[in-house]
Amino acid sequence: MSYREGAKKFYDLFGAKDDAPFYIELAHVYGDKALELGVGTARLAIQLAREGVETWGIDNSPHMLRAAERNVAEEPPEVRGLLHLEQADVRDFQLDETFGLVYFPSFSFDHILDRGEQLEALKAIKGHVAPGGVYAFELAHVPELTAEGGWFVQRKPLDESRLVVRTGYHSTDVERRIISVSLWYDVVEEGRIVERYYDGSDVYVHSVEGVRSLLDEAGFETLEWYGDLRKGVFTEESEMMVVLARPA
Ligand SMILES: C[S@@+](CC[C@H](N)C(=O)[O-])C[C@H]1O[C@@H](n2cnc3c(N)ncnc32)[C@H](O)[C@@H]1O
Structure with missing residues (x-):
């Protein structure tokens, strides 16, 4: 995978x-x-x-x-x-x-x-x-597209012992009206990262x-x-x- x-x-x-x-x-x-x-x-x-x-x-x-x-x-x-x-x-x-x-x-x-x-x-x-x-x-x-970018962190339980922490970064190209988003998914078990995946995309x-x-x-x-x-x-x-x- x-x-x-x-x-x-x-x-x-x-x-x-x-x-x-x-x-x-x-x-x-x-x-x-x-x-x-x-x-x-x-x-x-x-x-x-x-x-x-x-x-x-x-x-x-x-x-x-x-x-x-x-x-x-x-x-x-x-x-x-x-x-x-x-x-x-x-x-x-x-x-x-x-x-x-x-x-x-x-x-x-x-x-x-x-x-x-x-x-x-x-x-x-x-x-x-x-x-x-x-x-x-x-x-x-x-309503108003601005050049602001930023980080965000979200977490969800995956099962009884594991948690998925999603860290994202987004940036905006105002002229082209495109927002680029990068996402990292960390699977955390007993406080340690056991898997890490990346996904990213641009949206209009x-x-x-x-x-x-x-x-x-x-x-x-x-x-x-x-x-x-x-x-x-x-x-x-x-x-x-x-x-x-x-x-x-
Ligand atoms: C945000 S997801 C939505 C998935 C699903 N419709 C839902 O609501 O749970 C967007 C989906 O669009 C697909 N997609 C993006 N560009 C596409 C294209 N040009 N042709 C067909 N599928 C596309 C992606 O692979 C992805 O599965």
Whole structure:
């Protein structure tokens, strides 16, 4: 296992969030057939399948897909039978299927850094939305991007005897709207580090105007623009933008 692949083991430990009800409700409204972009460990896709939604997931990381397959294998046959995972890149993919709901959760669209590639992705996504269907996604909303960088430390129990300490450093390139994040995961047992992994990535920080212009150029019309996953009103102070769009 590589230094970087190992970090994926802890992805869900620190990534817990209550986004399933929002996407499950949407999936039911739009025909119980959904495609998750950047499916990761299948954390969320499994929750949709448990509610009877036929759920497909694509990811370009073989490490993530391996973790997803391990998680799917633990589900009962009726849930497994509703899940389809494929290795594919959102910027250029073609499944011979369309979906009532295509969703890109967990701010993952921000992994695509280049505007041209963001547009390519949106065009590929548009081709997978079934007639009458929707594309839903969340992004971080940062009202004012500043050049501040900094360290943070988080810890979570792994089991009865071990703890995972995650140390992170982030820095911001304001002009390019890119935040670089480095993460070190230390597994600590009886006060000693017994394993250490690294993971790091760059993310693009979208502005409201930027997202509107991308959707417009890719041929989407916006249906809803919420400030959180409970369908709260979007304001300047909102920490996220949650958008529902459909092919225009
Ligand atoms: C923040 S994780 C979210 C995982 C999962 N959707 C969840 O909510 O738990 C982002 C995922 O997007 C995947 N990803 C990033 N860029 C991608 C791309 N261009 N095509 C497909 N998947 C991508 C990563 O490999 C990772 O698994």
